[in-house]
Amino acid sequence: MxxxxxxxxxxxxxxxxxxxxxxxxxxxxxxxxxxxxxxxxxxxxxxxxxxxxxxxxxxxxxxxxxxxxxxxxxxxxxxxxxxxxxxxxxxxxxxxxxxxxxxxVKLPNLPAAIVPPGKTPEENVEVRRGGDIPTLPADAVPHWDLAKKYQLIDFELGNKITGSGFPVFQKQGARLQRAMIQYFLDFNLDNGYTEYAPPYLVNETSAFGTGQLPDKEGQMYHATEDNYFLIPTAEVPLTNIYRDEIVKDTDLPIKMTGYTPCFRREAGSYGKDVRGLNRVHQFDKVELVQIVHPEKSFDALDEMVAHVEKLLNTLQLPYRILRLCGGDMSFASAITYDFEVYSAAQQKWLEVSSVSNFETYQTNRMKIRFKEANGKPQLTHSLNGSSLALPRIMACILENNQTAAGIPLPAVLHRYFGADKIA
RNA sequence: GGUGAGGUGCCUGAGUGGCCGAAAGGAACGGUUUGCUAAACCGUCGUACGGGCUUAAACCUGUACCGAGGGUUCGAAUCCCUCCCUCACCGCCA
CATH class of the missing domain: 1.10.287.40 (Serine-tRNA synthetase, tRNA binding domain)
Incomplete structure (x- = not known):
């Protein structure tokens, strides 16, 4: 706040x-x-x-x-x-x-000076693109057909076990998912992040700290018996690790990463946007969180954007980076960059990462502070970003790489996947 | 789920009604000493919200905080109630 x-x-x-x-x-x-x-x-x-x-x-x-x-x-x-x-x-x-x-608490965070004006997603500003949009064969199909063909994901089975939006990954699909988690985490560790495996349920205080409560209550699954919330992102438990802490300035920056499933009710989403892996209620994500000195947060933001971009480059996916306009940003964010990858068979851009600087908005709620040698406690800044959300990355890898003779995978995944392609 | 114990400052831990924002030890920080390390010695060592002074800081001052909320009392870390949490043992279970 x-x-x-x-x-x-x-x-x-x-x-x-x-x-x-x-x-x-x-x-x-x-x-x-x-x-x-x-x-x-x-x-x-x-x-x-x-x-x-x-x-x-x-x-x-x-x-x-x-x-x-x-x-x-x-x-x-x-x-x-x-x-x-x-x-x-x-x-x-x-x-x-x-x-x-x-x-x-009803006041949102203030957008940074460089946030573009605008109300709708159309007014977001494209910062840059990378990768090449592939030319697919004439008979190319969307990922849900590929998932069926290679028995990677069973959407109907998810309906049976839970409900719509809970896909079951299987065989090579399950292994590909695990391979990506491993790779993303290793990539983050190599870049100075500390790994955490946090709880997937959080209490009210934690959900308030990062800004999910009070206004976004309807987006989270709520275990009412114990009054716990299923996390919509690892951002919640990771950032709350430092709630009510006063760290030394020399401890900054704090760089955390963690893999968790994410649970989102996505109430009110229907239609073709939710087809296949495009929008699901449970998905896997590897997250980045940084707690930094207030004067360094925009440098940290640039660093995180560059980091995610580098990761996307290694996956050889076509992407674009958007600076969100004021109206499209989340309540708590001061500035947000969205990363979208191009889903060549669906011919649409899918959001796979959102990197934000929250400045003191979250840390003021959580009282995450630092102290210089002889100074008074001051609020730190907090940032987070996905590296990356898995389902849509998988959708793009499947669609963009499809050939008559299987789906070749990016080289960085070979050793984690145990093969160089899905066949 | 049952039974028991307990939640005090960065940590350990004392404190059962006023002299307690809180002993003591440790850690940390600053300094002295030292060829280096270690040791020793000295000092510092909470947070929030007000008020005063000030360009500002320092400083002075008030209030609150010993898990949270309420109560008793002229006065509460200390007594009472409710809630939350932790630990131990038993039961159950991955």
């Missing part, structure tokens, strides 16, 4: 940036400031009264110790009078703090 002192000192900028994000409820900004004023006023009133109570109480203690009973009794009455005043003030203060928090 945003920091109130920042809002106070930069109100015009805040309003300007919220407009860039196409955020309508700008009245919340004034509401936040008014509530914060009220909070300060009540805090002062409470503290001053409480200070009197405290000092009087000390005196009573001394009087009692000296055996001056009557004087003590008189003081007691005075303290009780003060306390009667204190109760309502405290109640109002608590209510105000809660209202402030609840209002603050």
């Amino acid at each position: 945003l920091q109130v002192p920042f809002i106070r000192q930069n109100k015009e900028l805040v309003l300007e940036r919220l407009a860039l994000k196409n955020f309508k409820e700008t009245g919340l900004v004034d509401e936040v400031l008014a509530l914060d004023d009220k909070r300060k006023r009540l805090t002062q009133e409470y503290d001053e009264t409480q200070a009197q109570v405290n000092s009087l109480s000390k005196e009573i203690g001394k009087l009692m110790a000296q055996g001056k009973k009557e004087e003590g009794e008189a003081q007691r009455a005075a303290v009780n009078a003060l306390k009667e005043k204190l109760g309502p003030v405290n109640e109002e203060l608590n209510a105000t703090e809660k209202a402030l928090h609840d209002t603050l």
Whole structure:
């Protein structure tokens, strides 16, 4: 969430940036400031009264110790009078703090200055492309047909076991998936990331920390019996590793990677966009998270973008990188780059990675801070990105590489897959 | 699921009503000493939100925080209630 002192000192900028994000409820900004004023006023009133109570109480203690009973009794009455005043003030203060928090949480992160204006995905700005779009044979088919032909994925079986959107990978399909996970993790480890295998269910506090709660509740599967949420991305447990920590500045940057399945309800998605692997409720992903010094976060962002790009290059897939416009960015992000690969048989671009800088939006919720040698604690910045989401990568590999004599795989996967092609 | 114990600062750990924001030890940081390492000695060693002073910081000051929330009391780490969590043993199970 945003920091109130920042809002106070930069109100015009805040309003300007919220407009860039196409955020309508700008009245919340004034509401936040008014509530914060009220909070300060009540805090002062409470503290001053409480200070009197405290000092009087000390005196009573001394009087009692000296055996001056009557004087003590008189003081007691005075303290009780003060306390009667204190109760309502405290109640109002608590209510105000809660209202402030609840209002603050409704404000999205501010987009960075270089975020392009716009409301829809069409207004995202293409930064660059790489790889070559293949020319497929005339009889080329989409990945769901290839999956059937080579017995890689059984979508119907998933329907039986769970429901729509839970594909069953099998045989070479299952092995290809495992090969990619291994390769992606190794690639990340080689580039200085530390590997984690985090829990797949998180508590409310963690889901709040990264911004899934309160507003995106409907997108997560909820284990209500225990009040746990199935993670929609490893970002949630990985970033929360450092929740409520104050690290040394020399510990930064913290670079984490982890493989997890991801669970998304995707309520309201139907039609051909959800065909095959295009959109599923459970999928595998290898994630990157960085916790960095606030002055270094844009360098870290560039580094992560370059990292994901390098990984995509080794897979020899045609891709493009988009800088998302204000209206298409997520609530918590200050700037996001999406990576899309070209699915040659479907003739469409599929998102396979999203790399974002959240600046202090998440870390303020989680209180992830750092301290310099003699300094005060300051919020770090957090970033994350996928490297990569597997289903769509698999879809593209299958479609783009298909030949009459099987599906050759990128060289980097051979040793993990145990063969150079699917046959 | 059952029974029992417990949640105190970076860690260990003392503290059963006022002198406790909290002993002691360790770690860490700064310094002295030292050929280097080690040791020894000295010092520092919480966070949040207010107020004052200030260009700002430092500093001074108030309040809160000993798992969370509520209660008793003039006064709570300490007593009471609720919740959460951890650990041990038993049961069950991968």
